[in-house]
Amino acid sequence: MPLARSLSVTSLSGLEEWDEEFDLEDAILFEIAWEVANKVGGIYTVIQTKARLTSEEWGENYFLVGPYVESNVRTQVELIEPTNPALKRTIDKMNSSGCKVYFGRWLIEGSPYVVLIDIAFTAWSLDSWKSELWELCSIGVPWFDREANDAVLFGFLTAWLLGEVTQCEQPAHVVAHFHEWLAGLGLVLCRQRQLPVATIFTTHATLLGRYLCAGNVDFYNKLAEFNVDKEAGDRQIYHRYCLERAAAHCAHVFTTVSQITAIEAEHLLKRKPDIVTPNGLNVKKFSAMHEFQNLHAQSKSRIQEFVRGHFYGHLDFNLDKCLFLFIAGRYEFSNKGADIFLEALARLNYLLRVNHSDVTVIAFFIMPARTNNFNVETLKGQAVRKQLWDTAQTVKERFGKKLYESLLVGQLPDVSKMLDKEDFTIMKRAIFATQRQCQPPICTHNMLEDSSDPILNCVRRIGLFNSSADRVKIIFHPEFLSSTSPLLPMDYEEFVRGCHLGVFPSYYEPWGYTPAECTVMGIPSISTNLSGFGCFMEEHIADPTAYGIYILDRRCRGVDESCNQLTSFLFQFCKQSRRQRIIQRNRTERLSDLLDWRYLGRVMLQTPRPSLSLLFSFLIRGGTIYYRNLCFFFYTAGFRYPRPASVPPSPALSRHSSPHHSEAEDNEDDERYDEDLEAEKDKVNIRQPYTLPMKNKSINF
Numbered sequence: 001m002p003l004a005r006s007l008s009v010t011s012l013s014g015l016e017e018w019d020e021e022f023d024l025e026d027a028i029l030f031e032i033a034w035e036v037a038n039k040v041g042g043i044y045t046v047i048q049t050k051a052r053l054t055s056e057e058w059g060e061n062y063f064l065v066g067p068y069v070e071s072n073v074r075t076q077v078e079l080i081e082p083t084n085p086a087l088k089r090t091i092d093k094m095n096s097s098g099c100k101v102y103f104g105r106w107l108i109e110g111s112p113y114v115v116l117i118d119i120a121f122t123a124w125s126l127d128s129w130k131s132e133l134w135e136l137c138s139i140g141v142p143w144f145d146r147e148a149n150d151a152v153l154f155g156f157l158t159a160w161l162l163g164e165v166t167q168c169e170q171p172a173h174v175v176a177h178f179h180e181w182l183a184g185l186g187l188v189l190c191r192q193r194q195l196p197v198a199t200i201f202t203t204h205a206t207l208l209g210r211y212l213c214a215g216n217v218d219f220y221n222k223l224a225e226f227n228v229d230k231e232a233g234d235r236q237i238y239h240r241y242c243l244e245r246a247a248a249h250c251a252h253v254f255t256t257v258s259q260i261t262a263i264e265a266e267h268l269l270k271r272k273p274d275i276v277t278p279n280g281l282n283v284k285k286f287s288a289m290h291e292f293q294n295l296h297a298q299s300k301s302r303i304q305e306f307v308r309g310h311f312y313g314h315l316d317f318n319l320d321k322c323l324f325l326f327i328a329g330r331y332e333f334s335n336k337g338a339d340i341f342l343e344a345l346a347r348l349n350y351l352l353r354v355n356h357s358d359v360t361v362i363a364f365f366i367m368p369a370r371t372n373n374f375n376v377e378t379l380k381g382q383a384v385r386k387q388l389w390d391t392a393q394t395v396k397e398r399f400g401k402k403l404y405e406s407l408l409v410g411q412l413p414d415v416s417k418m419l420d421k422e423d424f425t426i427m428k429r430a431i432f433a434t435q436r437q438c439q440p441p442i443c444t445h446n447m448l449e450d451s452s453d454p455i456l457n458c459v460r461r462i463g464l465f466n467s468s469a470d471r472v473k474i475i476f477h478p479e480f481l482s483s484t485s486p487l488l489p490m491d492y493e494e495f496v497r498g499c500h501l502g503v504f505p506s507y508y509e510p511w512g513y514t515p516a517e518c519t520v521m522g523i524p525s526i527s528t529n530l531s532g533f534g535c536f537m538e539e540h541i542a543d544p545t546a547y548g549i550y551i552l553d554r555r556c557r558g559v560d561e562s563c564n565q566l567t568s569f570l571f572q573f574c575k576q577s578r579r580q581r582i583i584q585r586n587r588t589e590r591l592s593d594l595l596d597w598r599y600l601g602r603v604m605l606q607t608p609r610p611s612l613s614l615l616f617s618f619l620i621r622g623g624t625i626y627y628r629n630l631c632f633f634f635y636t637a638g639f640r641y642p643r644p645a646s647v648p649p650s651p652a653l654s655r656h657s658s659p660h661h662s663e664a665e666d667n668e669d670d671e672r673y674d675e676d677l678e679a680e681k682d683k684v685n686i687r688q689p690y691t692l693p694m695k696n697k698s699i700n701f
Contacts, residue, residue, distance in 0.1 A: 036066025155185025184247025258532025
C-alpha cells in the first residue's frame with residue numbers, strides 16, 4: 001500500500017507563498033548528490049538514467065550539483081560558461097571569494113548542466129565550518145573521518161551556492177533535491193538559514209541499516225527494538241547518523257526508494273517517508289523482437305572465449321551445455337547474499353553430480369576487492385588460448401592454400417598429403433603447451449588479503465576448486481569489468497547480456513539495480529523479498545517465476561531453508577532446455593516497461609485543499625518529486641502483470657509455469673521459436689499502466 005502523506009515536523013519558515021499556478025520556467029531545480037559525474041555506487045545510476053527525462057521536463061532550469069573530481073571531469077564533463085544569469089553571478093562571486101566552482105554539461109544521455117564544487121580548494125575552512133556545525137546542531141565530526149569531513153565541506157559549499165542563487169534581484173522558485181547523507185548537510189543548513197528553498201531528501205539506504213546487517217543481526221525482526229543512538233555509537237558512525245537523521249527531519253518532503261526501506265527509515269531515522277519513488281532505468285526497445293537474443297548470443301560467445309583460456313588443460317566440459325551465472329555489486333559478503341549463493345552452489349554441484357547431468361555451471365563473482373595485480377596463471381591461460389588460435393589459423397591457411405592449388409589443376413586433393421610433418425609438429429607443440437599441472441584458478445587477481453577474504457575462505461570450506469569432477473565452477477573477478485581489461489575485455493552491460501542468470505540473494509538491498517538491469521536486458525534473475533526490487537516485482541506481477549523473476553524468501557525462512565529454496569531455483573533452471581530459456585528471456589524482457597522511468601512517472605494525484613497554504617504538493621518528474629503550492633496525496637496507478645497466456649491459472653493442472661520439457665526437445669535444441677506468436681499470446685493478458693482521472697485539478701506530464 002502507498003504510504004500516507006505525513007506533514008513535516010519542521011516549520012516552513014523562509015518560504016514565500018507560491019501561486020497555485022506557475023510556469024516551470026519560473027522555477028529552478030537543483031539536484032545535489034556526491035555521485036554527480038562521480039561513480040561510487042548505485043546513486044550514480046539513478047541520477048544518470050533519469051537525467052534525460054528530467055532535462056526534458058525542466059529544460060534549461062535543471063542543474064546537477066556534485067563534487068569536482070578532475071579525473072572524472074576530463075572524460076565525462078564539457079566545461080562551459082553558465083547559461084543562467086543568476087547562476088553565473090553566483091559562481092563568479094564564489095570563485096572571487098576563494099572557492100573553485102565549475103560549470104558544464106555532463107556527457108551522458110540528456111546532457112544535463114552540472115555545477116561541480118572543488119571541496120579540496122576550500123579545505124582551509126574545514127575547522128571553522130565544523131565549529132559552526134557544532135554550535136548550530138551539536139554534531140561533532142572527528143578529524144580522522146575523511147568521508148564525513150568531505151560531507152561537511154560539500155554541505156557548506158552547497159548551502160552557500162543556494163543562498164547566493166536565492167539572493168538575486170528577481171529570485172526564481174528554487175527546489176533542491178538532496179540524495180543521501182553525504183549531501184544532507186546542505187539541506188540542514190538551508191533550513192537553519194531560512195533560505196527560500198523547497199527541500200527534498202531521498203535516502204537510498206540508511207547508514208545504520210547497512211552497518212547492522214553487515215553485523216549479522218536479526219535486522220528485520222528486531223527493527224523496532226534497536227537503540228539507534230547506542231548502535232550508531234558502538235559502530236563509530238554516530239556523527240554520520242546524526243547528519244542523516246537531521247536531513248530527514250529538516251526536509252520538507254522525505255522520500256525513499258522502496259516500501260521495505262520506508263519501514264526501515266521510519267524505525268531508524270524516526271520519520272516516516274512521505275512518499276516512495278522506485279528507481280528506474282532508461283529502457284531502449286529494439287525494432288526487432290529477436291535483436292536482444294542476438295546480442296545475448298554475441299556476448300555469450302565472448303564469455304566462452306574467456307572460459308576457454310581460463311580452463312585450458314581442464315576444458316573437459318561442453319561449452320554449448322554450459323550456463324553462466326553471476327553475482328555483482330559492492331563487496332558486502334553477507335548483505336549481498338554471496339554467502340548463501342556459495343552454499344547453494346555447493347548443494348547444486350551435488351545434485352548435478354548425483355543426477356549425472358551433462359550441464360556445467362560457471363558462477364562469476366564480480367565484486368571489487370583489494371588486489372595488487374592480475375593472477376599470472378590467469379594471464380597465462382588467455383595467452384595460451386590466443387596461441388592456440390593463432391596456430392589453428394596458421395595451419396588453416398596452409399591447408400587452404402594446398403586445397404586451392406589442387407583444385408586449380410582440376411584434381412581432388414589427397415587428404416593424406418594436405419597436412420605435412422611440419423603441420424603436425426606445430427599442432428603437437430600447441431597441444432603440449434595446454435598441459436597444466438594445477439587446477440584452474442578461482443580468483444583472477446592476486447588478493448592482498450587472501451587468507452581472510454570471505455569468498456575465498458568460503459570456497460575453501462565448501463571445496464569447490466574447479467576440479468574436473470565438479471559440475472559447478474567458480475570464477476572470482478575482484479574488479480569491475482572494463483572493455484580494456486586484458487582478461488575479460490567486456491563492459492558490464494555486455495557481460496550481463498551474455499550470462500544466463502543473475503543471482504542476487506541479498507539480505508539487505510534497499511532497491512537492487514543489478515536485477516533490474518538484468519530484467520531490462522532480458523536476463524532472468526533471482527532476487528529476494530527483502531530487496532526493494534523483489535517486493536516491487538511481487539506487487540506488480542501475479543507469477544514472477546513465469547517471467548524469469550525468481551523471488552527468494554528470506555523474510556519468513558531461516559538461512560538453511562532459504563539456501564534450499566535457492567538451490568531448488570538453480571537446479572530447476574539447469575534442467576531447462578535451450579528453447580525454454582529462450583521463451584523465458586522473451587518474457588523477462590517484456591517486463592522492461594515496468595522499470596522505465598517514463599512508466600514510474602505515471603501517477604495519480606488527488607488534490608484536496610490543505611489547511612495550511614504553505615504546504616508543497618507533489619509534482620512527479622521522471623520518478624522524482626518536485627513541489628507546488630498544494631498538498632497532494634500520492635497513489636501509484638498500479639497494475640499487475642498476470643500469468644503468461646501459455647500458463648494455466650490453476651496450479652492444480654499438470655502443465656508447468658514454463659513450457660513443459662519434452663523428450664523430443666533433447667534432440668531438438670535448435671528448434672525454431674516464433675517470438676512474435678509467443679508475444680501475441682502474452683499481450684492478451686498484459687495490461688499497460690493507466691492513469692485515473694484526477695479530481696479538482698489535472699497535471700499533464
